[in-house]
Amino acid sequence: MNLTEWKELKETQEVMLEIDRRIDECIEQLVGSAGVDPRRDSFLAGVIAALRDVVEIKFEESHDN
Numbered sequence: 001m002n003l004t005e006w007k008e009l010k011e012t013q014e015v016m017l018e019i020d021r022r023i024d025e026c027i028e029q030l031v032g033s034a035g036v037d038p039r040r041d042s043f044l045a046g047v048i049a050a051l052r053d054v055v056e057i058k059f060e061e062s063h064d065n
Contacts, residue, residue, distance in 0.1 A: 016055060023051045 006012055030044045 019051050019055050023048055023055070026051070 026044045026048045030041060030048070034041055
């Protein structure tokens with residue numbers, strides 16, 4: 001199975017949708033309480049960045065075999 005086929009799997013798409021939902025949830029939490037607890041703000045910003053890294057993974061064409 002190559003990367004393109006993996007991305008098209010129903011299970012993969014469901015995981016990516018859940019990750020997107022969690023990103024949106026963290027953004028909502030951050031918008032709603034920004035500045036109240038700077039450590040929590042940093043934590044949420046880190047979670048958002050990490051989840052975006054997962055969603056935006058790009059492989060070089062040579063790995064798509």
